[in-house]
Amino acid sequence: MKNRVITALLVGAMVLSSAAPVFAGETEVATEAAAATAETESATEGAASTKSSAAAPDWDEYNSLINQIYSETDMKARKALMHKAEDLLMDTGAVVPLYFYNDIYMLNKDCTGLYANLFGFKYFAYMSAPNNELNANLASEPDHLDPALNSTVDGACLAILNFSGLYAYDKDNKLVPELADGEPQESEDGLTYTFKMKPGLKWSDGDTLDANDVVYSWNRLANPDTAADYSYLIDSMNVAKKDDGTLDIEASDDGSTFTVHLAKPCAYFLDLCAFPAFFPVPQQAIEKADPDGKNPGAWALEAGFVGSGPFTLTSWTHNQSMTYEKNPNYWNADAVSLNKINFMLSADDTAIYNAYKDGSLQFIDTVPNDEIPNVINNDDFYIIPNLGTYYACFNVNSSLFDGKTPEQAAEMRKAFSLLIDRQWIVDSVGQTGQEPAGTFIPDGMADGMGGVFDTNDDDYTYPVTWKFGDKDAVGYYDPSTTGPTDDNIAEARKLLEDAGYEFTDDNKLSDSTPINIEYLTNDGTGHVAVAQSMQQDLAAIGINMTINSEEWNVFLNDRKNGNFDFAREGWFADYNDPINMLEMWQTSSGNNDAQFGR
Template identity: 25%
Template sequence: MSFTSGCASLQSSATEVGGVRKTDDRSVRDGGTLTVALNSDPDKLDPTLAQTLVGRTVFAGMCEKLYDIDEDGVVVPQLAAALPTTSADGRTVTLKVRPGLKFSDGTRLDAAAVVTSLLRHRDLPGSARGTELAPVTSIEATGSDTVRMRLKQPYVPLTGVLADRAGMVMSPAALKKYGKNFTNHPSCVGPFRFVERVGGDRIVLKKDPNYYDADKVHLDGVVYKPIPDGNVRLANLRSGDLQVGDQMGPVDVQSALTEPKLQLFNSPSLGYQGIGLNVGNVNGLGQKPGKLDTPIARDVRVREAFELAIDRDTLNEVVFQGMYEPACGPISPQSAIAPGVEPEDCPKRDIAKAKKLLKEAGVKTPLKIELKTSTTPEQGRVGQVLQAMVKEAGFDLSLRPTEYATMLSETDAGHYDVFTSGWSGRLDPDGNVSNFLKTAGAMNAYGLGDPEIDRLIAQGRTVADPARRTGIYDELTRRVQDAHTLIYLYRQKNYVVATKDVAGIRVYGDGLVRVTNAGYTR
């Protein structure tokens, strides 16, 4: 397979399929169970430790947050009674909790319960939320419905942080009872409560009568089933064994559009997909980077050569039928604070320069590298295309398909050369950079440690002016590009296919399938 840079026949932007459709507000009846197919098995069902998008989709059914986003990407109160208030100096944030809330175990959600969860998110060893809440120095309940947070300095992203897993509130009684085993007995506030999990097969939720808005929950329950193969998901949608297929790939979407019994939901993504390169992860996730004696880690020229061997437009066309968007930075154009880095600014494929860089680095070719990918057919195709592309520059790329949760644990531990790395995205740009790019960030699996990147991340967190923040993240994006540690390749579209007898589903830019008010039309 040969790839020619700058092929004129390639589209430069993603093909729109079916138009943007985020909601379905048809009337529904009460009763019935909805079966939702996920493209992989979620990791831990513990909001403090979880890292996966599929896990967030399950949480959307059983673990609500202090804040959420609406169809337009605006942050709105969920478990909180209103948006937080901030002191004039930006160092004290106060929030009110909605009255009358109960966890799925029947215990009360009050300000003290919120404090318990926030402290756990910030302080628990191994927490994936630690970086997000590190600027918070103290958290206290000043009344039964009031929480006060003190900050080291102004922290602009905080409300957005609390609209994600760091804002999920867990039952203190369940945390005390189950401890480290909370992941097998999660208890939060949500339209549905956890019933059981059979690893690799299903997660079962049932309608929770304790839910504050139970009258608007129509389904008896929801079953989430991991089905990595999109063809199998589509076949099960056709047969009626499934009602919702999450994260459907372009090939399956094209097929679904011809099916009279199926409907498509489509929203632009806030996230990215790319390749992570191990440059210093020798001590594990969230630890300070160490010295790694590999050509990729030693010399940035090797990493740059690897990126220059990749043609993003061709990858998009060959694997995704041009339905995604080439990308080369962490922050989506959907963000209100988006740097001026457009797809046309991405590095163009340059095999001659890639070979020159490898020669200057003194690397003997072909250079053997292993790429870890998930086991989905789509990621397999991405790996195969990358394998063929980089071979022309002098890389011998072997592929190692790995079950997703296993791949996460292996990459977290630093047991990899390069891996397919993706993120579902957040509205505030800090949510797309700090966890991953900050030295010892809670999800920095790459071993990246750059004081200048750290400085820019810190600056972006404290500046409220949109124009100044945009300039900061523009500089940060270009600094990250020069490091060639996380090579951003494309932005997905959030494609969800459902049977037409189901309504009330919502699919926003964060990629979650919301089924709180879903139900059957007949």
């Protein structure tokens, strides 16, 4: 899930989150349909031949590998396939991991009950605050409040205020039934799940919510016309399809049960039932706002839309503030003590921090880079674990690689990566104990067999993919030793010379073969500090990198549509399985910012 948190830690999906996704970049509604149509057309091709620039890697093998992983039931073989996919991804040099996330926030001591999960979601619903009112900053203007269209972590945090899923995470990071009434009934072969819905469920407008709403919403997520970046999770979950192409899911006649049929078992099935993209949404409101189906997010662009969560959005002054008020029709409303949550919408981390210091805000998700040493030992400053990676990404179709072979383009990108001083970024920008990243899948992610995915064993050397400098093991590099050292400069020079570049005697690019590149980022002192660090590192051999900082919505749109050479990215896992970090790079994925196969 791309992340959008504006802090020295750069926490935040999708990811975006990403992902998001924190979670991939999303567009304004007016431009979303056209961009997404191209992606969904690609999605229908599956692992069929894909076309992109001559310098881009052939992505057919990768697409096929992901499909194999989806269908593989032997867990050891599945792990080996995922290692192969990760190696293919990293060998392109297009994804440049910088560090593995942790998360930070500041919370006034008069406020209690906030909790978060490993995927960056923050749960405000069961908090206590003076006068039962919380003033907070989560991020700037959200891109989508429709949970099927959102692909950012801040958007997910808002989605779990507005909506409910079959399952949720509790304060102990455990999955618990939400709209579901207890555990589902599971068939012996693991292919059928039947959920009993809680009785008396209602939408925030008082209308009945039942299993039919879940059926509608899951089919809507899978429908290409919805243009959901996360539609590929339907395939990840292995949901079976009917002959007419709709999902093999059904509601009982009275709407009291919801049944899902899978084509293959899915170990993380219940995790996805707690993921916002799978939350039920109100069919009547959606179709009223978008009768011709051309603007799927139209129903949730202003305050007052129908939801099912503990709060409803009652006021929205765009780019300034949002007010959420308690939903009396929420199934667990008696457990909600807050009456109101007021969100300040801003990306100015200095203004946000000052508002916290003067008491205007009680919760903030960002701290200016130069303030971290002053607050890191305070009892209102929190550092919590996450599963995610902060990274930079090349557009494989960028004109930067014109005239190069795929191998030469990859060598160029690896030279860039080698010169970036990750340890300095962690120590001087992050400052809260992040770990330099040598690969995209975050450290500590489960392997599905009770172990950790990226560990050294007889079958795998971590973190593999290419030899950097004079290392003992071929394929190994230590991310804590990258940067413009003499050895790394010599290796980077060799990689670039292999790609056709010429150098002067002082290891600087010749005037006859310059490299000029633009780095795209969004606002925030931490993001800009990372960019400036990389700018200085690359200048060591004469690479001229300019920095372009954009507003969040514009930034996401440009990344999504490939309007960049090199860009900052962040991704929180959506569930604890490596496939989630790999499936986003399929050609058909709405989160494939690198433009692989396009």
